[in-house]
Amino acid sequence: MDEVDLTDRAEVQGDFETGLNADDQLELRVWLRLLTCANLIERNVRQNLRETFDTTLPRFDLMAQLDRAPDGLTMGALSRRMMVTNGNVTGLIDRLVTEGLVERRPAPGDRRAQVVRLTRAGKRAFDGMTPAHADWINEMFKGLGRQDMTALLRLLAKLKQSLAEREGQEK
Amino acid sequence: MDEVDLTDRAEVQGDFETGLNADDQLELRVWLRLLTCANLIERNVRQNLRETFDTTLPRFDLMAQLDRAPDGLTMGALSRRMMVTNGNVTGLIDRLVTEGLVERRPAPGDRRAQVVRLTRAGKRAFDGMTPAHADWINEMFKGLGRQDMTALLRLLAKLKQSLAEREGQEK
């Protein structure tokens, strides 16, 4: 039997980089590896949030933003911070309001805007999740030393800067 | 007037890190910065794909995987490489098949499996997008030197390793 083996045994647990050549452009390799790491972390957090607290990552991210802004945020500020569209935030907030975790009220002085903030229950729920969340993240970064992390933080800052510059240009 | 300024002028263009304290755990800061970078890049590529080729990022990612596997991939292999669920791939492939960019055929020797590969038209379409895609990525990494990128690549490899280890454990 010399048929092609479609199960591709070399790829037991592939990712975006699988099949990429070492002589491909460095930039692409960095980007794909970055994406792989982000996906692995996201997947882990998502699963933990579901199993431990029966909630979702977008809900958690949104609540984390509100937790850091005790005076509340407008819908627009929220969507900028979460880097998602306005419409997306509208839907998420709708659901969180229904669940009683978030409250929406008209912004003083601007009848177009809404200010959103955590309710008492929302704050309580979020505080209950924070420690476990921190543990998960810490656990995932266990393989990196303090030096590694500061180096990584610095390089990512530089990349972020490089990315932010070309955001303004747009068109 | 000494009211609270809800527009928060310091946060013209916030991101996940906005509002984070410098004394927060290092791991969390690295993770959020990583996420911010990934989001900025994704957003840029997504917009470029739409404006330039009228397509989407998931479609492009899927075609990129198939392009690297000339003999095709099973649905399962594809979902592992893209790090998304099986059902997700089913839907994406359905659409790409309809558009004539991808073909699906029974896997030889296993009647449960499907082998998917780019059609002639799909290969042509993908090849037409590759150079522009590379340019976009290169442009975004312009602020990083070769040294920075290799350092970043190394650190991310270490992180990826750290993350992969705890994947196996899972229960």
Next chain:
DNA sequence: CCTGGATATTTTAAACTTAAAATATCTTTC
């Protein structure tokens, strides 16, 4: 004041994504 452009949000339609259940097939074991 009032008109035109800017800003804040919601709505809409379509696509994407997930987790879980359902199918179908393979593989092993007795």
Next chain:
DNA sequence: GAAAGATATTTTAAGTTTAAAATATCCAGG
């Protein structure tokens, strides 16, 4: 060789996400 468990995929329902259009309000200039 039939039952039990493992694998490969699809289906389902709900949620998330996007881009674009629609609303509503603000603000600046005449």
